[in-house]
Amino acid sequence: MRETPEELTELQALLDASLARSTSHLRSIISTDRSLTAEQLATVLSGMCILALSTVTAASEPRISAVDGHFLHGRWYFGTARTAAKARHLAARPSASVAHLRGEDLGVFTHGTVEVVNPDGGAPDAEWPELLAYFKDLYGDDAFDWDNDVVFYRLRPHWMTVYAPDSAKLTTG
Template structure:
């Protein structure tokens, strides 16, 4: 868990607000009885998690693919090859949705807008050195040329909900 107390409070507010403004149908599935709070969520999501990432083509067609996701500071961070279609989609249309699903035991669903963390031209994210250090612990020191071979995105969520029926509270 890397989240600060302020980040945990912000994540809890996001989770509470997202569920409260969800449809009746979703609230009939996800309730306070089968979800987790922000602190528990950050514990569960430690390490690399496979995400289903949804992007949109220039003609408005949806596309879905898998990426390695890292839940850091209450937000999803993920990367892909610079030449991947999803990298082009996100650069042009930064709205995205991700889902992390583990059978019927856990579902984390997030909608938001991405920022590019390591652009070739322009400023890098302030926390880029911390992020690269994290990635190197997962993938190894020389897995990639971190500045040119891959592009990383941070999803700034405006909606997030968690289905976790059997997780300890």
């Protein structure tokens, strides 16, 4: 878990506000007793997590693909090839949704806006050195041409909810 106490407080506020403004149907499925706290979520989402990423084409057609997701500092980070269709979609329309699912045990659903952390030819985000070290440790120093081949995004969430019907199953172990 890499989250600071302040980041956990911010994440908990987001989780609480998102659930509070959700539909009654969603709240009939996801409730505080079928969810995780921010601290539990940050612990459960360690390492690489496969995300279903939704983007939108120029013709407003939805597209979904899978990416390696990393939950760090209370936000999702993911990468793709700079030449991928999803990179073009996100450059033009930075709104995105992601879902991380583990069977019937866990569902994390997030809507937000992406921010590039290692722009092509631009100044990298302040977090990039820490993220690059994390990614190189995970994937290997020579897995990619880190400056030219891949683009990494931070999904700044404006809505996030967690379905976990048995939190003890996920948090004990």
